[in-house]
Amino acid sequence: MIDLYSWPTPNGLKISIFLEEAGLEHRVHPINIGNGDQFTPEFLAIAPNNRIPAIVDRDPADGGEPISVFESGAILTYLADKTGRFLPRDARGRAEVMQWLFWQMGGLGPMAGQNHHFNIYAPEKIPYAQERYVKETARLYGVLDKRLADREFVAGDYSIADMAIYPWIVPHENQQQRLEDFPHLKRWFETVAARPAVVRAYETKESLYPKPEPLSDEQKAKLFGLKQ
Secondary structure (H helix, E strand, O other): OEEEEEOOOHHHHHHHHHHHHHOOOEEEEEOOOOOOHHHOHHHHOOOOOOOOOEEEEOOOOOOOOOEEEEOHHHHHHHHHHHHOOOOOOOHHHHHHHHHHHHHHHHHHHHHHHHHHHHHHHOOOOOHHHHHHHHHHHHHHHHHHHHHHHHOOEOOEOOOHHHHHHHHHHOOOOOOOOOHHHOHHHHHHHHHHHOOHHHHHHHHHHHHHOOOOOOOOHHHHHHHOOOOO
């Protein structure tokens, strides 16, 4: 049994996709980041960086005490190793997947996240920041589009790299990106979106998490680390 502590953000949805793809038994514990649930002592005990997602594996491979893991890329790698799925075992294949997983963790996620922040949530509009992050998001989309020009998935077979990247492309309109400008990415996006496990993960988002409401100023302060 996997306990998933999460919220339906791109980083949270990565893990839901893996759990659905692998058919792993799991329970979802919503962590309402607008209400500050990420700062509770119980959550900090398993996620000291006060960010979702985090998991607790109640049945680890070594048969010992439960294992907790935070950081979405680390969770994906842990689950892939646990199940022997979606991450090649050979050195070359593993390196191929891991570099694209890290590309998402270090590039696409942070840049698209800042894009969201300055274009949607920031209390004042800063044109320089808006333009910088929209352009950098577009550059990263271009890198991904080129990568997908001659292959079905990002790193060979469908893998944790695809699972990590896909939820960050879902809100492309909020990032001021047009998928029509990136035809190979668009083809890949539609292929991943049609996978039954991905469909289930997004259905779970609708059924298990409260419907989001506009954030109050106090909630924004908690969400963006201005108030704990």
